Amino acid sequence: MAILLHAGPVEFLYYWLHRALHHHFLYSRYHSHHHSSIVTEPITSVIHPFAEHILYFLLFAIPKLTLVFTKTASVGAMLGYVTYIDFMNNMGHCNFEVVPKWLFDIFPPLKYLMYTSSFHSLHHTQFRTNYSLFMPLYDYIYGTTDKASDKLHESALKQEEEIPNVVHLTHLTTPESIYHLRLGFAYLASKPYTSKWYLCLMWPVTTWSMILTWVYGRTFIVEGNRFDKLKLQTWAIPKYSLQYFMQSQKVAINTMIEEAILDADRKGIKVLSLGLRNQGEDLNIYGGLYVSRHPKLKVRVVDGSSLVVAVVLNSIPKGTTQVLLRGKLTKIAYALAYTLCQQGVQVAALYEDDYVRLKKSFNSSETNLAFTKSSTQTTWLVGDGLTEEEQLKAPKGTLFIPYTQFPPRKYRKDCFYHCTPAMLAPCSVENIHSCEDWLPRRIMSAWRIAGIVHSLEGWTEHECGHTMHNIDNVWHSTLQHGFQPLPVPINE
Numbered sequence: 001m002a003i004l005l006h007a008g009p010v011e012f013l014y015y016w017l018h019r020a021l022h023h024h025f026l027y028s029r030y031h032s033h034h035h036s037s038i039v040t041e042p043i044t045s046v047i048h049p050f051a052e053h054i055l056y057f058l059l060f061a062i063p064k065l066t067l068v069f070t071k072t073a074s075v076g077a078m079l080g081y082v083t084y085i086d087f088m089n090n091m092g093h094c095n096f097e098v099v100p101k102w103l104f105d106i107f108p109p110l111k112y113l114m115y116t117s118s119f120h121s122l123h124h125t126q127f128r129t130n131y132s133l134f135m136p137l138y139d140y141i142y143g144t145t146d147k148a149s150d151k152l153h154e155s156a157l158k159q160e161e162e163i164p165n166v167v168h169l170t171h172l173t174t175p176e177s178i179y180h181l182r183l184g185f186a187y188l189a190s191k192p193y194t195s196k197w198y199l200c201l202m203w204p205v206t207t208w209s210m211i212l213t214w215v216y217g218r219t220f221i222v223e224g225n226r227f228d229k230l231k232l233q234t235w236a237i238p239k240y241s242l243q244y245f246m247q248s249q250k251v252a253i254n255t256m257i258e259e260a261i262l263d264a265d266r267k268g269i270k271v272l273s274l275g276l277r278n279q280g281e282d283l284n285i286y287g288g289l290y291v292s293r294h295p296k297l298k299v300r301v302v303d304g305s306s307l308v309v310a311v312v313l314n315s316i317p318k319g320t321t322q323v324l325l326r327g328k329l330t331k332i333a334y335a336l337a338y339t340l341c342q343q344g345v346q347v348a349a350l351y352e353d354d355y356v357r358l359k360k361s362f363n364s365s366e367t368n369l370a371f372t373k374s375s376t377q378t379t380w381l382v383g384d385g386l387t388e389e390e391q392l393k394a395p396k397g398t399l400f401i402p403y404t405q406f407p408p409r410k411y412r413k414d415c416f417y418h419c420t421p422a423m424l425a426p427c428s429v430e431n432i433h434s435c436e437d438w439l440p441r442r443i444m445s446a447w448r449i450a451g452i453v454h455s456l457e458g459w460t461e462h463e464c465g466h467t468m469h470n471i472d473n474v475w476h477s478t479l480q481h482g483f484q485p486l487p488v489p490i491n492e
Contacts, residue, residue, distance in 0.1 A: 002081050005063040015138040018131040045089040088134040092120040097156035112137040118156045122146040163267050164233040166455045168448045170275040171237040175206050182434045189434035213238030219260045226430040261290050265299040273302045273451025288465020302463045304450030309335045310475035311421040311446045312403050320379050322346040327383020332403050334361050341368040348372040416489045421446035426482030453478050
């Protein structure tokens, strides 16, 4: 009943209402607001003046109220109808053709019952054709179908995939992080990631998304950006942060990363930067595993370690004479300790085991490396594994500077917490409307920036495994390309 009521009264009345709204008297006062989007996007579908919203509400209420008054309503019918409306409305305005031609070849009458993104895009460019809601039937009946509809549908499907110059490979953080993507909620995507209690109410959708990522099992494109002549993309691996610490997931994760790198190589992508948690010795040797397996890779694999070290070093307040290094000892941690000791800054380790490992990594005896239990240092360089108990040992006013992609949990209100290694992107970087994890808008992680700088500079070597670029050269190159360091939160 709902299907018949929609195909009949709703589609028919909408068609003539829509044609009336294109009369110059109503168009200039109402409908022109919707048509301000020549190049549409999903949000365009609900951009209307208030009076139009009321009319559409009444139209879409016809099937639902009829079901109620005839006592034939069901939860499935109601949810199904609303889902159909929202899905078709968003699809028609997404400006990307998703309906395959073979669907109409198998069942030709479907072209009268289902519109496509290209079909509706002609309405937004030609204005006087393709008035139908979701079913082009009435355009064909009344002769308002654009003659280019079929041709545009075919040509849109034949468009070649846009190949980026640089890809940043990352992963999901938590099951709820899908809502913070551009594909999720725009409001949440525009703000730094924080856990929201009301997202627990979305558990059916969250569960289905987890099942989908498990079944699909391939990287997907999160967003695309442009910076001068560079085309940038961010790809995500459908694995969550917790899974990177599970031994049972190690092979699956490495396989996905390797497939993404090989896919980038086949497409002719120049640089792929790794922004993955626990990207270390135990997982894939800081990305070096893939380069050793595929020595003829043309895509440059960049783990961003040199820029991360540079960002952390330049976040340490000037005049600092001693720091405490606490957290999982990684390639970045070793580089930080060595560089600071060379600069005359005392680096203290909170545990003897860390001190021994750091000392062994140095080629010569280093007097600026120390083992301490006092925790008197007011600048802490912290990584994964920092506990609440350790934070409570820090003096009042201590500055915690992370050197990993995940920020430490804030247990102290009388201390300062710097953000994870990141920089402010230049104004010329386009389409940075969503936040990168917990970073504010237009702030890029150092791992992501490293791949961009690598491509801009035309460097031909990989930066992965135990290889690092010159830290000073990378830092100066990054500044020259317009990336700016972030202010350090500290009580002057």
